[in-house]
Every structure is written in C-alpha cells, then in structure tokens.
Amino acid sequence: MRIIVPMAGMGKRMRPHTLTVPKPLIPIAGKPIVQRLVEDIAKVCGEQVEEVAFIVGRFGTEVEKSLVQIAESVGAKGSIYYQDEPLGTAHAILCAKESLTGPVVVAFADTLFKADFTLDSSVPGTIWVQRVDDPKPFGVVKLDEQGHITDFVEKPQEFVSDLAIIGIYYFQDGDYLREELQYLLDNDIKDKGEYQLTNALENMKNKGTVFVPGRVTEWLDCGNKDATVYTNQRYLEYLQERGENLVAASAQLTNSVLIPPVYIGENVIINNSVVGPHVSIGSHTAVRDSVLSNTIVQQSATVLHANVTNSMIGNHATVTGKPDDLSLGDYNVVRV
Template identity: 60%
Template structure:
C-alpha cells in the first residue's frame, strides 16, 4: 500500500488511499476483515508495506491488526520498484502460509481457502481482460499460465490482487532470484514473474473466485464501492448512534451515520456515508461519501466525495472536494 493514490486526488493528498473510510471503516481494515473471513483460521500477523506515511498512520495500522487479534508490523517501500520488491520489503514476516493483497480493492466471496493447493489466486470474470493480468486454466481447474494485459483474448479471468501461498519461503526464494538476477518487467520486479517461476517448478495454483470485486481507484469507483458496502451490510447500518442529532429530516437507507452527526431539514440517502461530527443542513444528498467534521449547507449532491474538515455551501453539483477545503456559492459576491 505504498502508492501515492494519484487517481484519487485531492483526497489522497492528506490521507493515504488505503486509510480513506468507506462506510465508516478504512479501506484496508475492510480488506483484512474480508480476508480473515475466507481464511477460516486465526491470523497471527498482518504486515503493512507503506510509503513514508508518518508515525500516526503506522500506529493506526498496528491498531487495525490488533483488532483482529494479530500482531501488526509496518515496512517501508522507499522506491516504486514493483510488487515483488514490495513483498521483499516485508521478508522478515514472510513465513509459513501467507495471503498477499493489494490494499486498493475490496471483494465479496463465499468460499473457504483451499489449503491443499500450493497457492490460490483470486480472480473475477471481466468484460475487457486487456487491462488486467489474467490466468489460463487446464481441464482440472489449475492455472497453466499468467498473462499480463493480453492484447488478444486468452482468458477473461482477471487477477484482482489477492493471493494465498502455502509456503512464503518458496515465494521469497523466487523473489530473491529475480531481484538478484535483475529480472524486470519494464522497470519493475513483478510478482507475476515469481508466480510463473513457481508454476514451472510444479507448484499447483487453484482459483479463488469472487462474487464482487470493488475498486477504490478513483472518485467515481470509490463512491460506487461505498454504496455497495452499504447495501451488503445494510443490517449493520439499520440503527444510528444515539449521539446523532436528526431534526426534521428524512434518512433513506442504506446509510452510514457516524457519531455526533447533525442533520437538519435535509433528505439523506440512499447510499450515503456521513463521518463522525459532520453537520448537514437544508440539503439533499444521495449516493455520496462524506468524511468527518465536514459542514454542508444547501447542498444538492449526488455521486460526490467530500473529505474531512471541509465546508460546502451551494448549488446542485457533483463534486470531489478534499480535506480542509471550502467551496462557497452562497456568500455575497460569488457567482
């Protein structure tokens, strides 16, 4: 999770993308909780590979791990040298069976991990496989080939960025080999190179199919993912916290309402998340993601994403407004 999240700016200028809340929880927290469900066993350690995000972020990541009863470890990837290089940064934690996941995607799946395989690759059928790494299968359902962004059709099973390995030590042997021999794809050391080497040495990889693969790469995708999570977990969001103040307003579920939220003379929902301490007045908001301690007045918003400690006063609009920003269409002198 060391990337800059440039496609989700301005929100990632102040918060690393995996820590942006979706329906009240950071993306990475939801991801590790989802993986814990399909793993079917206790998780001993969660290692986070990050950029230079600072000590507060590191502490919050360790707390996410501890909430799942696991040890939290943090490693820094100083250079963007590829996915295999990122895993190399966490070599100290690469022992036994391990799940490797890219922290900008969420999923829904109804299966248990096949620990009889040497590994499991999570995949999802896609309409246009040319934008993804894909896998080819034999007649028994095992993977026979890994193909990166095929320009001619070979498979529509896209790798979503979540992998299980029965032996982390064998994976590290291959990663150390490709880095020692400077085997790059473009300018980076890629995990798919290590996967192909393992397959050629006889490793059997099976499929972990997901029912839904939810991207958080840009504003529109993140807002859509927020709505899907609210729908999937609507029972969890059926009751609002006692600290929320809702006056003369209509809440259309599913919605996430955080602690100390104030809503007055407004219609909220469906598919809206309001973070802790946010105040909404005289507004109509649907299908939007609003973070903490933000003020909105006379907003008529849809498909919008607003950060924390922001202020929005104005007309009907689809917007993407970052933390600590002010957009005011009501003040005298503004058009």
C-alpha cells in the same frame, strides 16, 4: 496465517483525497478501505491471523499507529515495512520479507470483495480472479481442463483470457514465495520495467506448484473517485443485508429523512435534510438544509444548502450551495 498488505502507492488517481491521507485509509461505509479488507480476509481464512504486515510509504507515525490498531482489531500483531521506491509488485511484497514465512495471504489494498467461502489452506496456492469485460489493464490467468492455472499474463494487449487477478493471493509456503521474489531482484528480471509478482508465480508454476483460481461473488475497486463511490454503495448494501446497524446512537437528526442504506457516524448532526440512499457520513460532520445521495462525506465536514450526488467530500471540508458532482479534498471550501 499472516496477511501481507502492500499499500505504498501514492494514489494519484484519487487526488485530492490522497494528498493528506493514503488511499487505503479513505473510508468505505465508515471504516478505512484497508480495515475492511483485513477484516474480510480474516473472516475467510478459517484460522487465527497471527500477523498483518503493511508495506507503506513514509506516511507518518499517526498512519502507522492506525494500521497497527487495524491488525490488533482482528487479534493479530501489526508490522510496518517501507517501500521507498515504486519498483513493482514483487519488490513491494519482498519489502516485508521477514514476515514471509508459513502460510500467507497477500492482499493489495485498493480492492474489496464480497465472498461466501472459507480459504482452502490444503492447496499450494490460490489466486483470486474475476471475469472482466476488458482485461487489458489487469494481470490475467489461463486455465487448463482441470481448472488449474497454466499461465500468468501481465496486462495483455491482445486477448488471452478474461479472468483478471483481483490482487488477493494465498501461498501455503511463504518462505518459498520469498525465495522466488528474491530471485527476480537478484537477477534483475523485470516485466514492463518493474519486478512483477506474476513472474514469480510463473516460475513457481514451472517448478510444479499448483495454483488454482479462487472466485469471489463481487470485486469492488477503489482506484478512483467514481469507483470508490460505487464501492461505498455496494458495501452499504452488503452491510444492510447482514443486518448491521449503520446509524450511530449519538447522531442527531432533526426534521430529516434517511433513505437506507446509509452510514451515519458518531456525533453527526443532520437538520432539515434528506440523506440517502448510499451515503456515508463520518463522525462530527454537520449536514443542514441539503439533499445527499450516493456520496461519501468524511469526518468533521460541513454541508449547507447543497444538493450533492456521486461525490466524495474530505475531512474538515465545507460545501455551501448547489453543486451536484464533487471530489473535494480535506479542508477545502466550496460556496456557490
């Protein structure tokens, strides 16, 4: 089994946080989004993951080393491929064509999920979906009476289905997928100006490939600041349900209260503060004389005399004062 992770996007909706790191490396409950995604997929695969292939922009060697380590953490080889132009989902996946062989899971790195199942590798293809109130921003599927997928529609402006594709796919035959993606590029077949995976899926379905919908218990989006803060909230609750220890032994708490669920990283210092619920604090961060709730604080940050909620605070950032709702990038300083 191989996992293919396209993640070359610039993450403009997550700025300023993506000015210094790619969006998939932003932490959720102490681990990068993409690490959470890879670990969760590895758990449901039901077999050993041989390789994790990441399709990236030119993010630099340190990011690439981090990604290889994520693959190695699930016992797999890590491979790096580049997408230098944003030409669509089909083009992104095809950038890793050397790894498109055998059974593969394709997972776009801006979504997490909660699920209690094991992947059924006996079916030709599985497309994970979730029912949504407004399907217009998503690719959607239509089903027949047998529950098989009959149509793939990219961002329908008129209602055809409310089953949104969440960005996770299983293909029993990665070589066949590679051929169909290459066909789109060779014949310049685009939808809305880009090479779309849904067009390849439609062609495969028309040639007899049976795709079935996979259902997840919960779909967690990381597309913008508010969505990412909410995903952190739900993921902390999920980890608490699993009984995981979320507070590092090296954390130093003085005259402070933690309201779970919270994640507290290594060597965090918390003095005279109330932290939680739904707060993640990265390693080497200091919080003093403050109240934090529903917030992500990354590594080596400082929060002083502040009341912070529904916020993201970047690496090495400093907050001093009384702001309530923040989206503060790396190395920024706010004093009120």
